[in-house]
Amino acid sequence: MSFVDEVNKIDPDHIKECIYSVSDDEVRQVLFKNRFNVNDFHVLISPAASAHIEALAALSKKITLLRFGKTVKLYAPVYISNECVNACSYCGFNINNKIERITLSKDEVLAETEVLYKQGFRHVLLVSGESREKVPVELIAEITKILSKKFAAVSVEVYPMNIQEYEFLSKSGVTGIAVYQETYNRELYAEFHKGPKADFDYRLKTPERTGEAGFREIGIGALIGLSDFRSDMTFVAMHAAYLMKKYWKSQLSISFPRLRRAEGGFAPVHIVSDRELAQVVFALRIVLPDADLVLSTRENPEFRNGMAGIGITRMSAGSKTNPGGYLKAESSLEQFEVADKRLPSEIAEMLISRDLEPVWKDFDPFFIAG
Ligand code: SF4
Numbered sequence: 001m002s003f004v005d006e007v008n009k010i011d012p013d014h015i016k017e018c019i020y021s022v023s024d025d026e027v028r029q030v031l032f033k034n035r036f037n038v039n040d041f042h043v044l045i046s047p048a049a050s051a052h053i054e055a056l057a058a059l060s061k062k063i064t065l066l067r068f069g070k071t072v073k074l075y076a077p078v079y080i081s082n083e084c085v086n087a088c089s090y091c092g093f094n095i096n097n098k099i100e101r102i103t104l105s106k107d108e109v110l111a112e113t114e115v116l117y118k119q120g121f122r123h124v125l126l127v128s129g130e131s132r133e134k135v136p137v138e139l140i141a142e143i144t145k146i147l148s149k150k151f152a153a154v155s156v157e158v159y160p161m162n163i164q165e166y167e168f169l170s171k172s173g174v175t176g177i178a179v180y181q182e183t184y185n186r187e188l189y190a191e192f193h194k195g196p197k198a199d200f201d202y203r204l205k206t207p208e209r210t211g212e213a214g215f216r217e218i219g220i221g222a223l224i225g226l227s228d229f230r231s232d233m234t235f236v237a238m239h240a241a242y243l244m245k246k247y248w249k250s251q252l253s254i255s256f257p258r259l260r261r262a263e264g265g266f267a268p269v270h271i272v273s274d275r276e277l278a279q280v281v282f283a284l285r286i287v288l289p290d291a292d293l294v295l296s297t298r299e300n301p302e303f304r305n306g307m308a309g310i311g312i313t314r315m316s317a318g319s320k321t322n323p324g325g326y327l328k329a330e331s332s333l334e335q336f337e338v339a340d341k342r343l344p345s346e347i348a349e350m351l352i353s354r355d356l357e358p359v360w361k362d363f364d365p366f367f368i369a370g
Contacts, residue, residue, distance in 0.1 A: 003242045004204050007235070012185050015042065016231045022046035031055055036287050038241040044283035045230045053279060060282035061310040063289045072351050073292070073314040073359045074344065075123040075153070076116045079323045080104050080143075084129030086195035088182070090226065090259055090266045092336070093129040095195065102323040103134045109143050113151070115326040119318060119344045122361035123153040125178070127321075130159035130197060137165050141172035148173035152361045155217060159196075160206040166213035175363075176217030177210040179203065180255065183227040184235035192226060207239070211247030216363070218243055219294075221255035224277065225268035233280050240288055253292035253314065256280055260298060260336055274303050281311035297340040301350075304340055309356045317347040 019042045027049045030040045043049060044056065081103035084093045092099065104112070113124055124147065128135045140156060147154045155176035156169065166177065181204055183189050189200050197203065210218050220239055222232045236254060244252050258277060259268040277299075284293055295304055295312045297319040304315065319338055320326050342350070348358040 002205050002208055003239055004201050006238065006242065007184060007186075007204065010235075012231055012235075015234055016228055018042050019046050019230045019234065022048045024048050024051065027052055031059070038237050038287050041237040041283055041287045042230075042234050044286055045233055045279060047230075049283070050275070050279055053275060053282070056279060056282035056286065057310055060285040063285055064309060064311055064313065067289045068313045069357075070309060070355060071357045071359045071362075072308050072312065073123065073362055074121065074317050074347065075125055075155075075314065076119075076121050076316055076344070077125045077127045077157075077319055077321065078109060078112050078116070079127050079321060079325065080109055080158075081128040081131060081134045082323055083131040083134040084195075085132075086130050086193065086197040088194075088197065089192050090223065090268075103128075103131075104323050106139065106143055108324060108327075110146060112324065112326045113147055117150055120348070120360050121344065122151050123155070124151055125155045125157055125316075127157045128159075128323075130195075132159060137161065137168065140174070141169055144169070144173045148365070152363050152365070153217075155219070157219070160203055161209070163209045163212055166209055166215070170213050170215055174215065176215050176219060176251075176253075177207075178219030178221070178253070178255070179206040179210070180219075180221040180223065180257075181236075181239070182223045183232055184222065184239070185227045185232065188227045207243055208246070211243060211250055215250060217251045217253060217292075218247060219253045219255060221257065221294075223259050224256050224272050224280070225259035225270045227270070229270060229272050229276065229280065233284070237284060237287055240284075240291055244288070244291070251292060252288075252290075253294055254284060254288070255294040255296065257296060257298055257336070277303070278307065278311075281307055285311040297338045298336055300339040301342060304347075305350055305354070308351055308354060315347065318342070318344040 022043050030043045082093045083101050087094050087096050144154045153175045157178040207218050222236050292314050293312050294314045296316045351358045
């Protein structure tokens with residue numbers, strides 16, 4: 001039984017109806033509970049719950065402190081390539097966009113990571129557009145083997161793979177895989193995705209293959225603004241709960257990138273406000289106390305400052321979202337525009353000033369050696 005079977009049983013319109021018909025009384029009843037579960041999510045994400053945002057924030061902060069202490073983990077992405085075989089209408093790397101295509105060599109990737117190592121990072125995320133030809137599995141394994149000697153965590157966000165490929169990467173030292181479903185609405189998914197990525201079921205089953213391969217971390221997420229975000233995030237919460245139960249040895253992380261304008265003129269279908277995005281974070285934290293909630297540099301400094309420690313437990317810092325961005329002054333096209341351009345040291349200082357501890361390294365292979 002896969003999560004795809006669960007999704008197939010659910011009518012997205014019904015989910016939407018449930019969320020938008022929640023009453024103020026229902027919200028109050030949930031907020032009075034001592035224990036929460038994923039079935040409460042649609043209530044906490046509802047428009048009715050928006051009126052209780054302060055109570056949601058207080059609860060989220062309390063739970064975050066209990067489960068994660070005053071810590072916020074830091075990581076940085078390294079873009080290997082902007083080549084992609086897909087045509088996702090919202091993305092600047094879309095195969096149809098006439099942009100300069102760049103794929104870094106192994107040495108160039110290592111040189112980029114060296115910059116990050118010197119900045120203090122011990123967790124890097126290797127990212128690329130979806131091109132097996134330009135960024136083969138073997139290259140990722142080769143790079144990871146080298147990086148593993150210096151970095152405590154090397155996670156990967158590239159294209160979905162089969163189980164054998166994931167097992168190979170796991171043995172090569174990759175610690176985590178992130179694959180976002182973008183939207184859980186099958187019809188809208190078909191509208192926005194062309195190319196191999198258009199296979200909704202294969203993509204949705206990917207986190208399960210990463211769980212089977214035994215990665216320490218599984219990352220999922222949806223694009224905020226592609227569809228009705230309240231409905232999509234309800235599916236994300238269900239997906240997360242499913243994976244956390246089935247692959248309980250793996251740490252589950254959730255990202256919710258808010259859509260921005262991209263090369264090709266794509267404008268978000270739904271504009272999601274800061275207040276609404278904050279509600280997403282609080283509701284996820286309340287029903288999924290152990291999930292890592294990730295906020296990238298897509299978001300502006302003020303919003304990131306405010307969310308640190310009251311739900312968010314992991315942040316990227318000083319990110320460049322174009323291949324070669326850390327070393328070259330002139331830049332190729334970014335996958336998305338970075339809104340928080342502060343240096344990693346400035347992010348660390350900001351966290352400390354808010355009585356939080358920036359965590360550059362939270363694991364060592366020594367723990368599982370032998
Ligand atoms: S979102 Fe990913 S798969 Fe789609 S065009 Fe961009 S890089 Fe390629």
